[in-house]
Amino acid sequence: xxxxxxxxxxxxxxxxxxxxxxxxxxxxxxxxxxxxxxxxxxxxxxxxxxxxxxxxxxxxxxxxxxxxxxxxxxxxxxxxxxxxxxxxxxxxxxxxxxxxxxxxxxxxxxxxxxxxxxxxxxxxxxxxxxxxxxxxxxxxxxxxxxxxxxxxxxxxxxxxxxxxxxxxxxxxxxxxxxxxxxxxxxxxxxxxxxxxxxxxxxxxxxxxxxxxxxxxxxxxxxxxxxxxxxxxxxxxxxxxxxxxxxxxxxxxxxxxxxxxxxxxxxxxxxxxxxxxxxxxxxxxxxxxxxxxxxxxxxxxxxxxxxxxxxxxxxxxxxxxxxxxxxxxxxxxxxx
Numbered sequence: 001x002x003x004x005x006x007x008x009x010x011x012x013x014x015x016x017x018x019x020x021x022x023x024x025x026x027x028x029x030x031x032x033x034x035x036x037x038x039x040x041x042x043x044x045x046x047x048x049x050x051x052x053x054x055x056x057x058x059x060x061x062x063x064x065x066x067x068x069x070x071x072x073x074x075x076x077x078x079x080x081x082x083x084x085x086x087x088x089x090x091x092x093x094x095x096x097x098x099x100x101x102x103x104x105x106x107x108x109x110x111x112x113x114x115x116x117x118x119x120x121x122x123x124x125x126x127x128x129x130x131x132x133x134x135x136x137x138x139x140x141x142x143x144x145x146x147x148x149x150x151x152x153x154x155x156x157x158x159x160x161x162x163x164x165x166x167x168x169x170x171x172x173x174x175x176x177x178x179x180x181x182x183x184x185x186x187x188x189x190x191x192x193x194x195x196x197x198x199x200x201x202x203x204x205x206x207x208x209x210x211x212x213x214x215x216x217x218x219x220x221x222x223x224x225x226x227x228x229x230x231x232x233x234x235x236x237x238x239x240x241x242x243x244x245x246x247x248x249x250x251x252x253x254x255x256x257x258x259x260x261x262x263x264x265x266x267x268x269x270x271x272x273x274x275x276x277x278x279x280x281x282x283x284x285x286x287x288x289x290x291x292x293x294x295x296x297x298x299x300x301x302x303x304x305x306x307x308x309x310x311x312x313x314x315x316x317x318x319x320x321x322x323x324x325x326x327x328x329x330x331x332x333x334x335x
Contacts, residue, residue, distance in 0.1 A: 002053035003283040004139035007132040010125025011054035011279070016114045018054070023110030031104040051267065052286055058124055060211040060270045060278035066212060068219075068271050073208025073263025080201045080259065085109075127276075144228055147284030155331040157288040159221070159324040160265050164289045165296025166228050166258045166317050170196060174251070177310040182247070182278030183240045185290050195248055195256030203260025208267070217268040222328050224264075227257040229321035236315035 005014040022044045028040025055075055062270045086106070095104035133139060147153045174196060178189035211220045231254035238247055269285045270278040304313040 002050035002142050002282075002286075003138050003280040004133065004135040005050050006054050006057050006279040007129055008134060010121070010128035011057045012117050012121040012124050013128070013165050014050050014054045016117050016121070018047040018050045019110040019114050019117075023047075023107035026103045026110070027100075030100045030144070049286075049290075053283040056266055056270050056282040057279040058272045060275050061127070062124075065271065068267040069211035069217060069264050070205070070208035072267035072270070073204045073211075073260075076204050076263040076266065077201050080197050081260070083197070085167070127311040142283030143280045144287050145284075146277070146280050147288075150272070150281075152331055152333055153269060153281055153285060154270075155327050156221075156265060156269055157205060157285040159225070159327060160285060160289040161292035162320045162324050163225075163228070163258070163265070165292040165300075166232070166321060167261075168293050168297055169300045169313065169317060170258045173300065173304075173310055173313070177235075177314070178247075181240075181309050181311050182238060182242070184244070189243070192248060192251055196251040197259065199252040199255035200259025203256030204263045206256070207260050210261045211264045211267065216333075217264055217271075218328055218331070218333055220264050221261065221268070222325060224257045224261045225321055225328065227253060227323045229318040230319045231257065232314040232321065236311040236313075238311065 002014070006182070009017065025040040025043030025045075025047060028043065029037050031037060031040070056072070059068075059071055059075060089105060090102050093105050097104075147157050171193070175186070175189045175193050178184040178192045179186055185194065207220050207224065211217045231250060235247075235254065236249055238250075265285075266282060269281045273281045300313045300317070302315055304310045307313075
Protein backbone atom coordinates (compact mmCIF):
# COMPACT_ATOMS: atom_id res chain seq x y z
CA UNK A 1 0.00 0.00 0.00
CA UNK A 2 3.06 2.27 -0.02
CA UNK A 3 2.13 3.93 -3.31
CA UNK A 4 -1.32 4.94 -2.02
CA UNK A 5 0.20 6.42 1.14
CA UNK A 6 2.78 8.36 -0.89
CA UNK A 7 0.15 9.82 -3.22
CA UNK A 8 -2.16 10.92 -0.42
CA UNK A 9 0.29 11.90 2.34
CA UNK A 10 3.49 12.73 0.45
CA UNK A 11 6.75 10.76 0.60
CA UNK A 12 8.20 12.52 3.67
CA UNK A 13 5.04 12.31 5.80
CA UNK A 14 4.70 8.66 4.74
CA UNK A 15 8.27 8.04 5.85
CA UNK A 16 7.62 9.76 9.18
CA UNK A 17 4.50 7.66 9.76
CA UNK A 18 6.51 4.54 8.89
CA UNK A 19 9.13 5.49 11.48
CA UNK A 20 6.40 5.90 14.09
CA UNK A 21 5.17 2.38 13.31
CA UNK A 22 8.69 0.94 13.43
CA UNK A 23 9.62 2.68 16.66
CA UNK A 24 6.40 1.62 18.37
CA UNK A 25 6.83 -1.92 17.10
CA UNK A 26 10.37 -2.14 18.44
CA UNK A 27 9.17 -1.12 21.91
CA UNK A 28 6.35 -3.69 21.80
CA UNK A 29 8.76 -6.46 20.81
CA UNK A 30 10.69 -5.72 24.02
CA UNK A 31 7.60 -6.44 26.16
CA UNK A 32 7.84 -9.99 27.65
CA UNK A 33 4.49 -11.11 26.24
CA UNK A 34 4.25 -13.12 23.05
CA UNK A 35 1.00 -11.52 21.88
CA UNK A 36 2.35 -8.01 22.36
CA UNK A 37 5.61 -8.99 20.65
CA UNK A 38 3.72 -10.35 17.63
CA UNK A 39 1.83 -7.06 17.36
CA UNK A 40 5.17 -5.24 17.54
CA UNK A 41 6.61 -7.39 14.76
CA UNK A 42 3.58 -6.62 12.57
CA UNK A 43 4.01 -2.89 13.20
CA UNK A 44 7.70 -3.09 12.24
CA UNK A 45 6.71 -4.78 8.98
CA UNK A 46 4.00 -2.18 8.32
CA UNK A 47 6.57 0.56 8.83
CA UNK A 48 9.26 -1.16 6.79
CA UNK A 49 7.17 -1.52 3.63
CA UNK A 50 6.42 2.09 2.53
CA UNK A 51 9.96 3.44 3.04
CA UNK A 52 11.38 2.39 -0.33
CA UNK A 53 8.39 3.50 -2.46
CA UNK A 54 8.50 6.86 -0.66
CA UNK A 55 12.22 7.32 -1.25
CA UNK A 56 11.89 6.25 -4.89
CA UNK A 57 9.17 8.86 -5.42
CA UNK A 58 11.43 11.55 -3.95
CA UNK A 59 14.54 10.54 -5.84
CA UNK A 60 12.73 10.16 -9.17
CA UNK A 61 11.65 13.81 -8.94
CA UNK A 62 14.94 15.26 -7.70
CA UNK A 63 17.61 13.18 -9.52
CA UNK A 64 18.89 13.84 -13.06
CA UNK A 65 18.08 10.76 -15.20
CA UNK A 66 21.76 10.32 -16.01
CA UNK A 67 22.49 9.78 -12.31
CA UNK A 68 19.55 7.54 -11.42
CA UNK A 69 21.47 4.32 -10.78
CA UNK A 70 24.22 6.00 -8.76
CA UNK A 71 21.87 8.00 -6.52
CA UNK A 72 19.51 5.07 -5.93
CA UNK A 73 22.51 2.86 -5.15
CA UNK A 74 23.93 5.36 -2.65
CA UNK A 75 20.51 5.51 -0.98
CA UNK A 76 20.46 1.71 -0.73
CA UNK A 77 23.75 1.69 1.19
CA UNK A 78 21.64 2.85 4.12
CA UNK A 79 20.41 -0.73 4.55
CA UNK A 80 23.75 -2.39 5.43
CA UNK A 81 24.92 0.79 7.17
CA UNK A 82 21.83 0.68 9.35
CA UNK A 83 22.61 -2.92 10.16
CA UNK A 84 26.15 -1.93 11.09
CA UNK A 85 24.82 0.87 13.32
CA UNK A 86 22.56 -1.60 15.11
CA UNK A 87 25.44 -4.02 15.52
CA UNK A 88 27.56 -1.32 17.14
CA UNK A 89 24.81 0.19 19.28
CA UNK A 90 22.66 -2.68 20.53
CA UNK A 91 25.16 -4.99 22.30
CA UNK A 92 26.57 -2.18 24.48
CA UNK A 93 23.12 -0.84 25.29
CA UNK A 94 21.84 -4.35 26.01
CA UNK A 95 24.60 -4.99 28.52
CA UNK A 96 24.08 -1.61 30.20
CA UNK A 97 20.30 -1.13 30.20
CA UNK A 98 18.73 -4.46 29.24
CA UNK A 99 16.48 -5.26 26.30
CA UNK A 100 13.95 -2.48 26.89
CA UNK A 101 16.68 0.13 27.16
CA UNK A 102 18.49 -1.15 24.06
CA UNK A 103 15.37 -1.23 21.93
CA UNK A 104 14.36 2.12 23.38
CA UNK A 105 17.52 3.51 21.79
CA UNK A 106 16.35 2.22 18.43
CA UNK A 107 13.06 4.04 18.96
CA UNK A 108 15.03 7.18 19.82
CA UNK A 109 16.85 6.91 16.47
CA UNK A 110 13.44 6.63 14.77
CA UNK A 111 12.31 9.80 16.55
CA UNK A 112 15.47 11.57 15.44
CA UNK A 113 14.72 10.58 11.85
CA UNK A 114 11.19 11.95 12.17
CA UNK A 115 12.52 15.28 13.48
CA UNK A 116 15.16 15.63 10.77
CA UNK A 117 12.68 14.75 8.03
CA UNK A 118 10.42 17.57 9.20
CA UNK A 119 13.05 20.04 7.94
CA UNK A 120 12.43 18.97 4.32
CA UNK A 121 8.81 17.81 4.45
CA UNK A 122 7.28 21.04 3.15
CA UNK A 123 9.50 21.09 0.03
CA UNK A 124 9.32 17.39 -0.87
CA UNK A 125 5.65 16.78 -0.05
CA UNK A 126 4.53 19.58 -2.34
CA UNK A 127 3.09 17.08 -4.88
CA UNK A 128 0.86 15.27 -2.36
CA UNK A 129 -2.76 14.88 -3.44
CA UNK A 130 -5.13 15.09 -0.48
CA UNK A 131 -7.98 13.88 -2.72
CA UNK A 132 -6.14 10.70 -3.72
CA UNK A 133 -7.95 7.50 -2.71
CA UNK A 134 -7.20 6.23 0.79
CA UNK A 135 -5.33 2.92 1.05
CA UNK A 136 -7.67 0.00 0.37
CA UNK A 137 -7.65 -3.53 -0.98
CA UNK A 138 -7.81 -2.09 -4.48
CA UNK A 139 -4.82 0.18 -3.78
CA UNK A 140 -2.99 -2.88 -2.45
CA UNK A 141 -3.53 -4.75 -5.71
CA UNK A 142 -3.13 -1.82 -8.11
CA UNK A 143 0.71 -1.65 -8.04
CA UNK A 144 0.91 -5.42 -8.50
CA UNK A 145 -1.43 -5.29 -11.50
CA UNK A 146 0.52 -2.33 -12.87
CA UNK A 147 3.80 -4.28 -12.72
CA UNK A 148 2.33 -7.48 -14.14
CA UNK A 149 0.97 -5.50 -17.11
CA UNK A 150 4.35 -3.91 -17.91
CA UNK A 151 6.76 -6.31 -19.61
CA UNK A 152 10.04 -4.89 -18.33
CA UNK A 153 8.75 -4.23 -14.80
CA UNK A 154 7.31 -7.74 -14.68
CA UNK A 155 10.67 -9.25 -15.59
CA UNK A 156 12.49 -6.98 -13.13
CA UNK A 157 10.09 -7.83 -10.31
CA UNK A 158 10.40 -11.58 -10.81
CA UNK A 159 14.18 -11.31 -11.10
CA UNK A 160 14.28 -9.27 -7.88
CA UNK A 161 12.39 -12.08 -6.15
CA UNK A 162 15.29 -14.39 -7.04
CA UNK A 163 18.00 -11.82 -6.25
CA UNK A 164 16.51 -11.02 -2.84
CA UNK A 165 16.32 -14.73 -2.06
CA UNK A 166 20.00 -15.15 -2.90
CA UNK A 167 20.87 -12.10 -0.81
CA UNK A 168 19.05 -13.22 2.32
CA UNK A 169 20.42 -16.78 2.03
CA UNK A 170 23.93 -15.38 1.82
CA UNK A 171 23.53 -13.02 4.77
CA UNK A 172 21.49 -15.43 6.93
CA UNK A 173 23.34 -18.70 6.40
CA UNK A 174 26.94 -17.77 5.64
CA UNK A 175 28.13 -17.88 9.27
CA UNK A 176 26.57 -21.32 9.72
CA UNK A 177 28.08 -22.52 6.45
CA UNK A 178 31.58 -21.31 7.31
CA UNK A 179 31.46 -22.70 10.85
CA UNK A 180 29.68 -26.01 10.24
CA UNK A 181 30.54 -27.02 6.67
CA UNK A 182 34.03 -25.49 6.48
CA UNK A 183 34.83 -25.79 10.24
CA UNK A 184 35.89 -22.18 10.74
CA UNK A 185 35.74 -20.74 14.25
CA UNK A 186 32.71 -18.57 14.98
CA UNK A 187 34.94 -15.49 15.15
CA UNK A 188 36.44 -16.27 11.73
CA UNK A 189 32.98 -16.98 10.33
CA UNK A 190 31.82 -13.60 11.65
CA UNK A 191 34.70 -11.96 9.85
CA UNK A 192 33.68 -13.74 6.66
CA UNK A 193 30.13 -12.44 7.04
CA UNK A 194 31.42 -8.90 7.66
CA UNK A 195 33.56 -9.13 4.52
CA UNK A 196 30.52 -10.07 2.43
CA UNK A 197 28.40 -7.28 3.96
CA UNK A 198 31.14 -4.69 3.48
CA UNK A 199 31.58 -5.71 -0.14
CA UNK A 200 27.84 -5.26 -0.59
CA UNK A 201 28.06 -1.63 0.56
CA UNK A 202 30.75 -0.83 -1.98
CA UNK A 203 29.08 -2.95 -4.63
CA UNK A 204 25.89 -0.92 -4.45
CA UNK A 205 27.78 2.25 -5.33
CA UNK A 206 30.08 0.66 -7.92
CA UNK A 207 27.22 -0.92 -9.89
CA UNK A 208 25.31 2.36 -9.77
CA UNK A 209 28.26 4.17 -11.35
CA UNK A 210 28.62 1.40 -13.93
CA UNK A 211 24.94 1.53 -14.90
CA UNK A 212 25.04 5.32 -15.32
CA UNK A 213 28.39 5.77 -17.04
CA UNK A 214 29.61 2.72 -18.87
CA UNK A 215 26.63 0.57 -19.67
CA UNK A 216 22.88 0.27 -19.43
CA UNK A 217 21.07 -1.20 -16.48
CA UNK A 218 20.15 -4.44 -18.21
CA UNK A 219 23.80 -5.26 -18.94
CA UNK A 220 24.74 -4.55 -15.32
CA UNK A 221 21.89 -6.68 -13.96
CA UNK A 222 22.82 -9.49 -16.35
CA UNK A 223 26.43 -9.32 -15.20
CA UNK A 224 25.38 -9.39 -11.55
CA UNK A 225 23.15 -12.41 -12.18
CA UNK A 226 25.98 -14.29 -13.90
CA UNK A 227 28.32 -13.48 -11.00
CA UNK A 228 25.78 -14.56 -8.36
CA UNK A 229 25.23 -17.89 -10.04
CA UNK A 230 28.92 -18.62 -10.50
CA UNK A 231 29.71 -17.59 -6.91
CA UNK A 232 27.03 -19.95 -5.60
CA UNK A 233 28.52 -22.82 -7.59
CA UNK A 234 32.03 -21.94 -6.41
CA UNK A 235 31.00 -21.61 -2.77
CA UNK A 236 29.33 -25.00 -2.89
CA UNK A 237 32.53 -26.52 -4.27
CA UNK A 238 34.66 -25.38 -1.31
CA UNK A 239 35.65 -27.70 1.53
CA UNK A 240 37.57 -27.41 4.82
CA UNK A 241 40.87 -27.72 2.92
CA UNK A 242 40.15 -24.67 0.72
CA UNK A 243 42.46 -21.79 1.61
CA UNK A 244 40.71 -19.14 3.70
CA UNK A 245 42.05 -16.31 1.52
CA UNK A 246 40.38 -17.83 -1.53
CA UNK A 247 37.08 -18.13 0.33
CA UNK A 248 37.27 -14.54 1.54
CA UNK A 249 37.98 -13.37 -2.01
CA UNK A 250 34.95 -15.35 -3.19
CA UNK A 251 32.82 -13.75 -0.45
CA UNK A 252 33.90 -10.31 -1.62
CA UNK A 253 32.56 -11.01 -5.11
CA UNK A 254 29.46 -12.81 -3.83
CA UNK A 255 28.66 -10.02 -1.36
CA UNK A 256 29.28 -7.25 -3.89
CA UNK A 257 26.84 -8.82 -6.34
CA UNK A 258 24.22 -10.60 -4.20
CA UNK A 259 23.94 -7.63 -1.79
CA UNK A 260 24.83 -4.86 -4.24
CA UNK A 261 22.10 -5.20 -6.90
CA UNK A 262 19.31 -3.23 -5.18
CA UNK A 263 20.14 0.30 -6.27
CA UNK A 264 20.40 -0.53 -9.97
CA UNK A 265 17.15 -2.50 -9.76
CA UNK A 266 15.21 0.32 -8.06
CA UNK A 267 16.63 2.96 -10.40
CA UNK A 268 15.68 0.87 -13.43
CA UNK A 269 12.14 0.31 -12.16
CA UNK A 270 11.67 4.05 -11.52
CA UNK A 271 13.17 5.06 -14.86
CA UNK A 272 10.83 2.89 -16.94
CA UNK A 273 7.69 4.85 -15.96
CA UNK A 274 6.60 8.51 -15.75
CA UNK A 275 7.65 10.36 -12.59
CA UNK A 276 4.20 10.24 -11.00
CA UNK A 277 4.18 6.44 -11.28
CA UNK A 278 7.59 5.82 -9.66
CA UNK A 279 6.09 4.91 -6.26
CA UNK A 280 3.54 2.61 -7.88
CA UNK A 281 6.21 0.82 -9.91
CA UNK A 282 8.47 0.46 -6.88
CA UNK A 283 5.64 -0.77 -4.62
CA UNK A 284 4.56 -3.37 -7.15
CA UNK A 285 8.10 -4.61 -7.74
CA UNK A 286 8.87 -4.80 -4.02
CA UNK A 287 5.82 -7.00 -3.47
CA UNK A 288 7.70 -9.68 -5.39
CA UNK A 289 11.07 -8.74 -3.88
CA UNK A 290 9.85 -9.28 -0.31
CA UNK A 291 8.07 -12.46 -1.38
CA UNK A 292 11.50 -13.83 -2.28
CA UNK A 293 12.81 -12.77 1.13
CA UNK A 294 10.03 -14.69 2.90
CA UNK A 295 9.94 -17.86 0.79
CA UNK A 296 13.54 -18.58 -0.18
CA UNK A 297 15.33 -19.03 3.20
CA UNK A 298 13.08 -21.85 4.48
CA UNK A 299 13.32 -23.61 1.10
CA UNK A 300 17.11 -23.18 1.21
CA UNK A 301 17.26 -24.58 4.75
CA UNK A 302 15.01 -27.52 3.91
CA UNK A 303 17.13 -28.40 0.86
CA UNK A 304 20.35 -28.12 2.85
CA UNK A 305 18.96 -30.35 5.62
CA UNK A 306 17.70 -32.95 3.17
CA UNK A 307 20.87 -33.04 1.06
CA UNK A 308 23.42 -32.92 3.85
CA UNK A 309 24.97 -29.46 3.84
CA UNK A 310 24.51 -25.75 3.24
CA UNK A 311 26.97 -25.82 0.37
CA UNK A 312 24.53 -27.71 -1.84
CA UNK A 313 21.96 -25.04 -1.06
CA UNK A 314 24.20 -22.37 -2.57
CA UNK A 315 24.70 -24.57 -5.62
CA UNK A 316 20.93 -24.97 -6.06
CA UNK A 317 20.49 -21.18 -5.93
CA UNK A 318 22.27 -21.06 -9.27
CA UNK A 319 19.20 -22.62 -10.91
CA UNK A 320 16.75 -19.73 -10.38
CA UNK A 321 19.60 -17.28 -11.01
CA UNK A 322 20.13 -18.91 -14.42
CA UNK A 323 16.45 -18.26 -15.13
CA UNK A 324 16.95 -14.55 -14.37
CA UNK A 325 19.78 -14.41 -16.92
CA UNK A 326 17.48 -15.90 -19.55
CA UNK A 327 14.58 -13.64 -18.56
CA UNK A 328 16.58 -10.39 -18.57
CA UNK A 329 18.13 -11.30 -21.90
CA UNK A 330 14.75 -11.89 -23.55
CA UNK A 331 12.91 -8.85 -22.18
CA UNK A 332 11.96 -6.23 -24.78
CA UNK A 333 13.63 -3.19 -23.26
CA UNK A 334 12.78 -0.95 -26.20
CA UNK A 335 9.10 -0.78 -25.21
